[in-house]
Amino acid sequence: MSVQHPGILAVAVVAILALIGGYVWLQRRRARTLAGTGLTTGRPRRDALRRHLPQAMFLTAAGLLLISVAQPQATLPVAHAAGTVVLAFDVSNSMKATDVAPSRLAAAKAAATEFVASQPGSVSFGVVAFDQGALTTQQVSEDHDATTAAIKRLQVNGGTSLGQAILASLTVIAGKPVTLPNQDSGQPEPDLGYFGNATIVLLSDGEDTGGPDAVAAAGLAAKAGVRIETVGVGTVEGATVEVGGYQVATSLNEDLLTQIAQATAGSYHRADNAQTLHDVYQSLDLRLTTERKPVELTGAAAGIAVLLLTIGGILMTTWFGRIL
Template structure:
C-alpha cells in the first residue's frame, strides 16, 4: 500500500498515538477518582467491555479518517478482456442465401457490428474478407469505428476458401505473410511466435470450394497459440441461390467448421437466425487477462470509518444515554 500524501500519514500516526495516550490517561484518572471515592465496578470484566468498546470504535473511526486524508492506494489485479480478434467473413456467393433473413452475410454483419461496439479499447479487432482468396480489409486495432466501416463495405462474390481465410487472419495477427509449408519438401512449419491472446472468429456456411487445406491451416494456428471460433451461418436444410443465371443449392457444412475449431481448442457455434447469431457473439471465448491497476482506497476507509462511528455512537446512547 502507498499513500499519495505521506506527510499527512505521519501527522495521522502522531495524532492517533496522541489520542490513544489521551484516552489511556483519561481512564487512569477516572479509575483513580473512583478508587478515592471507595467505588468499584460490580462486574469488572463486563463493565470494562461496556466502558471501553464504544470509545475505542469511535477512536478507530477517527484513525481511519486520518488515513483517508493521506489518500491510501493499492495495486490490485483487475480482470479485463484483451488481445486481438480477427473477424473472418465468408463473402462467397453462398452467403447471399436467404435462409437467414435478410441474407446470411447481412445477418453476420449486423451481429458483428454489435459485437465490435461492445468491445473495450483493450481489444484490437481486425477484418478479413474471404471468398476464393482472402483480403485483410482492416488491420487489427483499437479504432473500432473504422472496423465497423470495413464490415459495412463487405459484399458477396466468388467461391470459398476456408484455408486461405485462416492464413490471411494469421498474417494479420503476426504482421507478416503466412503460408503452409510444402508437404513434398518436408519443410517444418513456420515459426510464428506464440499469440495466446489472439482469436479468429470464422463466419462461414462451411462450403469450402478450394485453396489451402483448412485443417492444415488450423493446425498451424494451433501451434501459434491462436484459437479459432467458428460460426456456422445458415441452416442445414439450406437454400437456393442464383449465380450468373444458374441456380445453386447451398447448405451449412457443420462437420468441417467443427473440425477446424476443435483443432485449435476452439468451439463451433451454429447461427440459424439473426438473434441466435447475436447470442453467439456474446458467448465467444475471448481471452481474459489481468492488469495491475492503482486503486485509491480513500472511499473504503471513509465508509468503514462512518460505519464504526455509527456503531460506537449507538452503543454509547444505548448503554450510557449520551454520545461522549
C-alpha cells in the same frame, strides 16, 4: 502501498494517535475518579470488552476516514480484456442467403459492429474478408471506428476457402505471410512465434469449396497459441441463393466449423437468427490478461469505516441504550 498526498497522511497519523491518546487519558481519569470515591473499578472481563469494543470501532473508523483523505493506493494485478481479435468474415455467395434475416452477411456485420463498439480500447481488431481467397481489409488496430468502417464495406463475392481465411488471419496476427507447408516435399512448418493473447473469430456458413485444408491451418494456429472461435451463420435446413443465373442450395456445415474450433481449444457457436448471432458475440470468450495497476483504495477505506461506525452504533444502542 502508497498515498497520493503524503502530507495529509502525516496529519492523519498525528490525529489518530491524538484520538487514541485522548481516549486512554479519559479512561485513566475515570478510573482515578472512581478510586477517589472509594468505589471499586474492577469489572468482569466481559463488561470491559463491552465497554471498550464500540469505542475501538469508532476510533478505527475515524482513523480509516482520515487515511482515506490521503487517497491511499496499492499496485494490484487487474484482469481485463486485452490482446488481438481478428474478425474473419465469409463473403462468399452463399452468405447472401436470407435464412438469417436480412441476410447471413448483413446480420453478421450488424452483430460484429455492436461487438466492436462494446469492447474496451485495450482490445485491438483486424478484419479479414474471404471467399475463394482471402483479403485483409483492416490491419490490427485499436481504432475501433476504422474496424467498424471496414466491416460495413464487406460485400459478397465468389466461393469459400476456410483454410485461406485462417492463414490470412494468422498473417495479420504474426505480421508476416503464413502458408501451409508442402507435406510431400518435407517442408517444415513455419515458426510463427507465440501469440497467446490472440483470438480469431471465424464467421461462416461452413461450406468450404476450396483449399487449403482448413483443419491443418487451424493446427498452425494452435501451435502459435491462437484460439479460433467459429460462428456458424445460417440454418441447418438452409436456403437457396442465385449465383450466375442458377439456383444454388446452401446450408450450415457445423461439423467442419466444430473441427476447426476444437483444433485450437476454441468453441463453435451456432447463430441461426439475428438475435442468437448478437448473443453469440456477447458470449465470446476473449482472452483475459492481468496487468499490475495502481488501484485507489479510498472507497474501500471509507466503506469499511462506515461499516464499523454502523456496527459500533448498534452495539452501543443495544448494550447501553445510547450511542455515546
